Amino acid sequence: MDTPQKLSLGYADFEKIRRQNRIFADKTPIIYQLITEETPFFLSRPRRFGKTLLVSVLTAILEGRKDLFKGLWIYDQEYDWTPHPVISLSLAGLESDTSKDLEKRLNYALRLIARKEDIKLDPGAPGDLFLALIQELNIKYGERVAILIDEYDAPIIEHFNDTDIAIKMRKTLKNFYAALKKCEKERGFVFITGVSKFAKTSLFSGVNNLTDLTLNEKYANIVGFTIEEFDSLFKEHMEKTLNFFIAEKRYEKLRSIADLKKRILDWYDGYSWDGKSSVLNPWAVLSFFFNQKFGNFWLDTGSPTFLENMIKSGKISISDIFNKNFLTEDMNIINIDDRLNLKALLFQSGYLTIARTEYLDKGIQYFLNFPNLEVRASIAKLSFSLSDSIDPLLLAKQGKALLETLINRDSNGFQLVFKSIIANFSHRVFTYNESFYSMMFTLAITFSGQLCEPQREVEGGVMDLHLRSRHGDDFVIEIKYAPLPPAKDDNSKIKIQELMEKARDIAFEQIEQKRYYFCFQGGGNKIYKTALIFGGRSEILIDFQEARNWRLEWDESLNTAW
Secondary structure (H helix, E strand, O other): OOOOOEOOOOOOOHHHHHHOOEOOOOOHHHHHHHHOOOOOEEEEOOOOOOHHHHHHHHHHHHOOOHHHHOOOHHHHOOOOOOOOOEEEEEOOOOOOOOHHHHHHHHHHHHHHHHHHOOOOOOOOOHHHHHHHHHHHHHHHHOOOEEEEEEOOOHHHHOOOOOHHHHHHHHHHHHHHHOHHHHOOOOEEEEEEEEOOOEOHHHHOOOOOOOEEOOOOHHHOOOOOEOHHHHHHHOHHHHHHHHHHHHHHOOOOOOOOHHHHHHHHHHHHOOEOOOOOOOEEOHHHHHHHHHHOOOOOHHHHHOOOOHHHHHHHHOOOOHHHHHOOOEEEHHHOOEOOOOOOOHHHHHHHHOOOEEEEEEEEOOEEEEEEEOOOHHHHHHHHHHHHOOOOOOOHHHHHHHHHHHHHHHHOOOHHHHHHHHHHHHOOOOHHHOOOOHHHHHHHHHHHHHHOOOOEEEEEEEOOEEEEEEEEOOOOOEEEEEEEEOOOOOOOOHHHHHHHHHHHHHHHHHHHHHHHHOOOOHHHOOOOOOEEEEEEEEEOOOEEEEEEEEOOOHHHHHHHHHHHHO
16 A cells, blocks of 8 residues: 655655655646747746746756656656756745845855856846856757746735835846846746736846746646645545544534535635636645644735735725726736736735636636635735634625525525624724725625625716625615614614614615616616615614616606607
């Protein structure tokens, strides 16, 4: 019987993983497609998703180290294992506070590679040293040089909150990467990875034919664990973990492999770059089996800090995160000179993923959503500075129940479920205002897995929230907060009811006057004007009015005009 593979948590060196019999998902069929192409490639994926390991695998293949691949798909293929000179450079550890410091770090990294190859580099700027290193390696080996750059954007994204520094870092890197244009005869295979995708002209204007694999369907699963890979790689670890849970009486509802698998998929699956297939977050899955508990492992170690810093600095609000409709390929670009493209930033960083795609004459439209419970819990933590004591699985169930009461226009049920959701949160997070309750409602719907859109701009103004149910019904929701006096006696209770109903009437009047729902008419869907009123921690009122049919309104306006 084969020895079970060890967990590869924290391992990104392909040789060590193979020598130590650690878990490795065989991506060589996809990698084979890459290395047999001539064009330079670019791939954007979130942190902690296996980009560095992918670069390590490519390095081993290009160096001709066939022995490391025994038992993997590529080993038995008719591939020429001729060794090539390789420059493998990671910028993940080169974050700097000034452009001068970045130049020093780049030069040091290049000189380390040159020393290993017994090549002497004259003093110069990073781009000059990079070019010289490529040319000298080409002369030494008589072969084109493969160039692999991991986390090419790390020095920039660490300074998203300081545009001036970020622009200086970009300028330094642009000059550095310009060497790739100047050595087309000496360089061979080129592969560049990063978290973010900047406009080509801002960093790679000199590199011809840089092919972006980020949204390419053929390479959608090049990193991460597919469900099939998960089933194959973690069979022994699943059995071991389930037995541990049963013995320790943890997660008492998990009593079978099927139960455990479903829970793991709910937490860590759901990342998609084509809207069809999905992968599990490898860092999160490995962390789960290592710690033998569910948790927000990706947020703690893999998520870049820029989002939290931008929220704290007031550059973006939490409602901006939930306002996440769709993305097109030309929109999936970040330009730090202008206002940051938040949707692209959230997608590229792993907070959002492609839920489905729609093919239009003008191109592909990608509809976005949060991928899984781990990310939803991370968003909740960012939203309210919560501790890890919040149970995201419970919130997901409560969110689904709340969504059902909304779809069924069950006012009493809505009040009961929403109060149970509020009970999860400490009193210290409550601010008792409209924006807070709007966020609480949006968060609850988000945990249900339903797409919703707060603060949507329409012709009449900005509606509080729009939601489209699975049946296609549109809910145009206006949220109001009504400060209420304490209920001391029956008269004060009557007064509270009157204040809540008055706020409801104002909400309906605002929806009607500003025609928030007009943009949804004509689509054949039912439209419900929805007033959601909060009064303190315990008073909730929700009411619905069905909007008139657009066609009738249009006909009426024509009759009036005639």
